[in-house]
Amino acid sequence: MALVAVGKLKRIIERKNATKKYPPVSMAQATCLHQKPHYVFLQKWIPRNLLKSDSILEVCCGVGLFGTWLQSRGYTNYVGIDISPARIEVATEFNPLDFRVGDGRALAFKDKSFDFVGYANCFSYVTFAETYDCLKFLDEGLRVARKWLELDAVHSRPGWNPPSFERVHQWLRERGIEDNLIVERELFGNRRLWIVEL
Numbered sequence: 001m002a003l004v005a006v007g008k009l010k011r012i013i014e015r016k017n018a019t020k021k022y023p024p025v026s027m028a029q030a031t032c033l034h035q036k037p038h039y040v041f042l043q044k045w046i047p048r049n050l051l052k053s054d055s056i057l058e059v060c061c062g063v064g065l066f067g068t069w070l071q072s073r074g075y076t077n078y079v080g081i082d083i084s085p086a087r088i089e090v091a092t093e094f095n096p097l098d099f100r101v102g103d104g105r106a107l108a109f110k111d112k113s114f115d116f117v118g119y120a121n122c123f124s125y126v127t128f129a130e131t132y133d134c135l136k137f138l139d140e141g142l143r144v145a146r147k148w149l150e151l152d153a154v155h156s157r158p159g160w161n162p163p164s165f166e167r168v169h170q171w172l173r174e175r176g177i178e179d180n181l182i183v184e185r186e187l188f189g190n191r192r193l194w195i196v197e198l
Contacts, residue, residue: 005068008094009063009090009094010027012090012093012094013025013027013063013090014027016086016089016090016093017086021086022084022085022086022089023084023086024086025063025084025086025087025090044183044185044193045066045118045120045150045152045193046070046116046118046150047116047147047148047182047183047195047197050075050115050116050148051115052074052075052076053076053077054075054077054115054116054147055077055079055113055114055115055116055146056070056075056077056078056079056114056115056116056117056118057079057080057081057107057109057113057114057116057117057118057144057145058078058079058080058081058118058120059081059082059102059104059107059117059118059119059120059122059137059141060081060082060083060104060119060120060121060122061080061081061082061087061088061091061099061120062082062084062087062091062120063087063090063091063094064080064090064091064092064094064095064097064099066080066118066120067080067091067095067097067099068094068095068097071095071097078097078098079098079099079100079114080097080098080099080100081099081100081101081102081103081104081107082099082101082102083101083102083103083104084101085101088100088101104119104122104136104137104140104141105133105136105137105140106136106140107140107141107143107144109144110144111143111144112143112144112145112146113144113146114144114145114146115145115146115147115148116145116147116148116149116150117141117144117145117148117149117150118149118150119137119138119141119149119150119151119152120150120152121152121153122134122137122151123137123151123152123153123163123168134163134171135171138151138171138175139175142175142177142198145198146198147197147198148182148195148196148197148198149195149196149198150193150194150195150196151168151193151194151196152191152192152193152194153165153168153191153192165192168194172194172196177196177198180196180197180198181194181195181196181197182195182196182197183195
């Protein structure tokens with residue numbers, strides 16, 4: 001995305017944060033728009049055979065960067081949800097796609113509603129006490145996904161306790177889908193991506 005888009009997104013975030021209506025949205029979400037690792041990551045985040053018409057649900061969509069990127073590549077059937085009303089307001093103003101406030105642990109969608117369900121970074125911001133939340137994310141994603149489920153997480157993050165990569169494999173094994181992994185790759189830094197074919 002062009003630097004013009006970065007400037008637009010920064011202005012929206014600054015204006016929303018100034019209202020103090022919600023906790024502030026991080027400006028880092030705008031600055032990653034034009035960073036090469038972010039685009040390399042996005043390109044790896046979708047299955048190779050995802051069709052432009054396939055239905056896509058992004059959980060933890062933040063300010064809508066992935067939805068905007070998908071739209072720029074011709075994907076037309078996208079819904080993004082985030083638990084933060086502030087991020088959804090920013091996302092909707094930045095690009096009026098189908099963004100909604102929602103909780104990835106209790107998705108308001110029928111079973112098998114989406115071809116592809118992606119949990120971008122959800123596992124990276126949990127404490128040890130919130131491990132149950134990760135399992136709810138996983139089970140809800142499996143419930144609403146028809147073809148693919150994507151998960152990604154960092155191995156460690158200061159101040160947080162994301163599940164280890166081994167723990168993610170254990171959860172997939174317990175649900176009988178570890179053998180369905182079609183993608184497992186390192187992204188950048190200490191981040192890993194998994195895509196399960198259902």
